[in-house]
Amino acid sequence: MENSYAAVASEKEDDQLLEILGEHAAYEPEAILALIAEIEKRNLQAPDLEQIKQETLQALQQRELQLNPEPAGPTSFADKFKDFWTLFVPQRHYFVTPILVNINIVIFVLLVLTGMHVLSPEGEDLLNAGSNYGPYTLTGEPWRLFTAMFLHIGIIHLLVNMYALASIGGALEPLVGRKQFITAYVLCGLAGSLASLWWDQQRNGAGASGAIFGMFGMFMTMVLLERRMTWAEKKGMVYNMLGVIALNLVFGLQGGIDNAAHTGGLVLGIAYGAVLMLRSGRYFTQQYNLRGSIVTVALLLVAFVGLYLQIPTENAKYLTMLDRFGERETAAMDVMKEMELDATLINGGKYLPGLEQGITLWDESIKELIALQELPDLGEQQAKEVEILLNYTQLRKTSYQMMRDDIQSNQPWMHSKQQQVLWAISTYVQELNDLRGGEEPEPTASENEIPVRMEVDDLEKLDPDAKPLFVIDGEPLEQMNPDDVEKIIHPDDIASVTVLKGKEAVALYGEQARNGVVLITKKKE
Known part of the structure; x- marks a missing residue:
């Protein structure tokens, strides 16, 4: 093979040899080495001749090592360490x-x-x-x-x-x-x-x-x-x-x-x-x-x-919204946690900034959820989750507005209307959990239930008889305000609380349970 390359090179004119050398990358290493030998034999002046020669020899050596790798012999620990660091x-x-x-x-x-x-x-x-x-x-x-x-x-x-x-x-x-x-x-x-x-x-x-x-x-x-x-x-x-x-x-x-x-x-x-x-x-x-x-x-x-x-972005936007919603919800609920721990100071005004911030955060989530509803290719379950979250968020905003107004007017904030709002909020939480758990959620709407998009002023129009039915250890009580239940059973005596709603509640307790049922189980003595 080498002799044939040398024979071909010997037949080329000087300018042809130099032209081929300039395009050496397109030829086999053996051919270029034969070409260089002919150029040196004729004492022709070629730019970068020595560099091209060394690169060609290295390329030939690299190919030989890949095709016929030398068996590795025993090496000392120092040699192995040195080889490792060369990586x-x-x-x-x-x-x-x-x-x-x-x-x-x-x-x-x-x-x-x-x-x-x-x-x-x-x-x-x-x-x-x-x-x-x-x-x-x-x-x-x-x-x-x-x-x-x-x-x-x-x-x-x-x-x-x-x-x-x-x-x-x-x-x-x-x-x-x-x-x-x-x-x-x-x-x-x-x-x-x-x-x-x-x-x-x-x-x-x-x-x-x-x-x-x-x-x-x-x-x-x-x-x-x-x-x-x-x-x-x-x-x-x-x-x-x-x-x-x-x-x-x-x-x-x-x-x-x-x-x-x-x-x-x-x-x-x-x-x-x-x-x-x-x-x-x-x-x-x-x-x-x-x-x-x-x-x-x-x-x-x-x-x-x-x-x-x-790439379809509806799911990504939905997941991003969930992340942002969770962050806003956590920040907004901080003031509620403080109020629950220190109820004696709720009329002192110290919670007003937190409530105002919460109202702003709930409002931001409402706008984002409404925008998300307008996406054309949102999945059926995702669309339902967005709807439930929107209802939940609007009620949260209403609850915070009520608390703010009550505190500003130096009125107790946990009254019957506020409790009705919180109870309605809990139904949406349960509905969302059912949906994510693969269960068919029961509808939460009823003729006497709190309207989802209701403003604070509309709360005055609520039917005062729209109260859930309380059942303690299987015994239904007359419909009453939630704050009256504490007169019957102390919170420390309660083992568990379960909320039923919609068809499930009516099927168990009849028409009197149309506004939902709160099942309370006492602690065993």
Whole structure:
């Protein structure tokens, strides 16, 4: 083979030799070495001749090592330690990979130092660090598609991924060069994040797995398409890659592992590897036309943006609303907890700022829930939950307005009308729990029940007879105001309280239970 290359080179004119040398990346290393030997023989002046010669020799040596790896002999502990540390040190043909490994490790260490658990990080810590969570990523934070690639869910996750990255990076980066390696890594990571979003918007995703799977797929594709090696030379590497990929995908079928991200990165890695092979004429090379690289990356990024914009966002907006609703509800209920603990001071005015803040928070939730109702593709159960939450929130706002007005007028706030409002609120809480538990919720509306959209002034029009039926240890009492029940049974003597409503209440206790039933069980003496 070498003699044939030398014979061909000897027949070329001087200018032809120099022209071929300028395009050395497109030819086999043996051909270029024969060409250089002919140029040196003729004493021709060629720019960068020695550098091209050294690069060609290194490429030839790298290929030989991949095809015929030398058996590792026994090494000392010092040698093994030295070899281990080289995984983290950038070198000429292993430059980007250790930098990526180091970045992932440093980020993990910094997060642990700020309080993240080293083995099982909390979801909130990952969210704060930039994990890929649909309700956030799809509602104004698309940068999480990128940052999630550098976060890991515990040290085991980190070590496994970094070992895989160092392994594939050590084989692939010398073949395609630094620029193509880092470009492919980022693109495959983004593809994995997007695939994860399409599959499960409620997953809190993090990790470099999508990018790493892409590197494995890219390497396997490039080996398959490379024209210089025979199948006998390729099949060992191809079967090895297929085994690694299949094993990890099967392992990923277990719960908690983001196989969608793995698959997304793998598919893009296979496609990107095929594109690189076609661009190079199906040879391994580090030299790629800059314009072609820019066009390839631009097209992929446009495709990513298109896919991102096509992801249905109704569920993400719903989940985001639930998070915000929970935060507002917690803040708004703080003043209620204080009032319950220190009821003697409720008319002192100290709670007015808290009530005003609560009214504002409930009002913000009402506006957001109304906007959510207008989404065209909201699921049936989600729409029902939004409706119940809206009714609940409007009553909470009414309750707070009543408390504020009572305190301002130096009146007791826990009167019968307030108790009716709180009882109506409890029915919506129960209805929501039934719905989420898979039960068909009973309707809460009745002709005498508190109107959901009622303003404070409308409370004066309430039917004073609209009271629930109280049943103590199975014995129905006459309908009465809730505050009168304390005259019959002391709160400390109550073991449990159950609220029945709608058809269930009427079926058990007749028409007198049309406004609901409060079942009270006494503590056993």
